[in-house]
Amino acid sequence: MEADLGALVSIAFFDTTHGKMDCRDCHGGEKFAATRAEAHEGMEPRPSATYAESVCAPCHNEMTSTFATNMHADTAGCSSPTDALVLARSTNDEAVIQGLDNNCSTCHVSGCGDCHVSRPQFNDGGLVQGHVFYAEPNSSLNCMGCHGSRIQKEYTGAGESEKTVLKADVHWSPGGMQCVDCHTVEWMHGGEEYDNRYDSPAAPKCVDCHPADDTFLAIGMHSKHATPESNTYLQCQVCHAQDYNNCTACHVALDENDLPFYETESSEFDFNIGRNYAQDDSRPWDYIVVRHVPVAESTFDFYGEDALGNYDAVPTWKYATPHSIQRVTRQTQDGCSSCHGNRDIFLTEDDLAGLSDLERAANKDVVLTEVP
Amino acid sequence: MTIKRLLTVAFIAVAVMAVLVLAGCSSEPLVAEAGQVTCAGCHTDREMLKADLAANPLPVVEVAESSGEG
Numbered sequence: 001m002e003a004d005l006g007a008l009v010s011i012a013f014f015d016t017t018h019g020k021m022d023c024r025d026c027h028g029g030e031k032f033a034a035t036r037a038e039a040h041e042g043m044e045p046r047p048s049a050t051y052a053e054s055v056c057a058p059c060h061n062e063m064t065s066t067f068a069t070n071m072h073a074d075t076a077g078c079s080s081p082t083d084a085l086v087l088a089r090s091t092n093d094e095a096v097i098q099g100l101d102n103n104c105s106t107c108h109v110s111g112c113g114d115c116h117v118s119r120p121q122f123n124d125g126g127l128v129q130g131h132v133f134y135a136e137p138n139s140s141l142n143c144m145g146c147h148g149s150r151i152q153k154e155y156t157g158a159g160e161s162e163k164t165v166l167k168a169d170v171h172w173s174p175g176g177m178q179c180v181d182c183h184t185v186e187w188m189h190g191g192e193e194y195d196n197r198y199d200s201p202a203a204p205k206c207v208d209c210h211p212a213d214d215t216f217l218a219i220g221m222h223s224k225h226a227t228p229e230s231n232t233y234l235q236c237q238v239c240h241a242q243d244y245n246n247c248t249a250c251h252v253a254l255d256e257n258d259l260p261f262y263e264t265e266s267s268e269f270d271f272n273i274g275r276n277y278a279q280d281d282s283r284p285w286d287y288i289v290v291r292h293v294p295v296a297e298s299t300f301d302f303y304g305e306d307a308l309g310n311y312d313a314v315p316t317w318k319y320a321t322p323h324s325i326q327r328v329t330r331q332t333q334d335g336c337s338s339c340h341g342n343r344d345i346f347l348t349e350d351d352l353a354g355l356s357d358l359e360r361a362a363n364k365d366v367v368l369t370e371v372p
Numbered sequence: 373m374t375i376k377r378l379l380t381v382a383f384i385a386v387a388v389m390a391v392l393v394l395a396g397c398s399s400e401p402l403v404a405e406a407g408q409v410t411c412a413g414c415h416t417d418r419e420m421l422k423a424d425l426a427a428n429p430l431p432v433v434e435v436a437e438s439s440g441e442g
Contacts, residue, residue: 004421008421023412029411033409035428036414036424245441261437262439263438263440264440294440
């Protein structure tokens with residue numbers, strides 16, 4: 001967004017509750033000035049970044065006080081023991097935490113404004129509605145400003161797979177469902193602490209909207225594989241997700257000027273069914289779709305040799321909920337045999353070829369030795 | 373939102389606004405004194421913002437080049 005447009009405040013703003021306040025009440029700066037530089041002296045561009053201590057707190061206490069427990073506020077989701085993208089693999093916590101702080105915190109939200117006022121600062125900001133505060137974050141400009149490489153590409157059908165032609169998720173088109181239709185205010189504002197980004201009690205399940213009624217069970221595949229009573233119970237996405245993004249080997253480091261950067265070796269749209277290594281009451285299925293995450297043995301080597309020495313502690317093909325739902329997919333289009341006997345769509349030895357012993361060990365509970 | 377919450381928010385809002393007004397921080401002047409600028413004066417005028425940015429470009433923030441997707 002051009003800088004001038006991103007900074008343009010609409011006249012309509014002054015008719016709103018927040019627009020009745022003085023700019024300086026929130027942003028600081030100088031009241032009497034001759035130039036931009038003078039006016040901006042001591043100015044705070046991100047007035048909502050301190051949540052409970054911010055200028056928003058006196059009026060929005062209920063939201064600012066719980067926000068710190070939201071995963072958007074820090075990197076807890078990467079470092080907690082159960083989600084454990086990283087910390088469960090660590091043999092050198094200090095080095096890894098340093099790397100997380102330097103390289104991973106930049107894409108977390110830098111205040112309420114990232115969802116309610118401007119595009120995310122991670123994307124260089126820019127006012128969305130001429131500074132008018134809006135209750136409903138914009139799916140494309142706010143949420144997908146940060147959730148780009150997976151959710152945006154999958155949900156809007158912008159990804160490309162060598163194996164199939166991808167369409168948008170049915171809930172986006174024709175459904176027109178926005179991110180906040182499922183990711184509600186209770187979820188996005190925090191309040192309930194949970195370890196894993198998939199564990200929010202506010203998260204909807206497919207069956208909340210598509211109950212296993214007679215119409216559902218009239219479909220042969222559903223009665224065979226889609227109910228808790230099924231001999232083999234498949235996560236809905238095993239049949240209904242299209243290919244989704246998988247990334248490999250991210251490395252983080254600082255350049256010669258001590259500025260953080262990352263490099264991912266590759267990313268590709270593909271689809272893999274794995275064994276459910278994380279079966280529990282909320283994830284009862286026998287088989288799930290799995291996504292390769294970009295953590296490598298050497299991801300944090302810049303910060304300390306062998307920092308992820310316990311690389312095999314958790315799988316690198318992780319439980320996934322791709323936002324790429326279609327009624328018919330390449331694993332169901334020709335009936336049962338689109339899946340049965342189709343080795344390519346299962347996570348097998350073929351996919352592990354060429355990987356280190358540690359990464360093979362990491363995925364021992366996910367990989368299938370024989371495909372059905 | 374429950375009525376009680378709504379009333380609480382409204383009450384606090386009114387109280388805060390009152391404090392702000394009493395403290396002299398009333399809302400933003402659009403027009404400046406001669407030789408001066410105001411926040412709202414500049415930020416509501418796209419041509420002014422453009423001209424100012426052309427005359428005084430934003431400082432270039434140094435970032436290292438990352439590659440690939442996260």
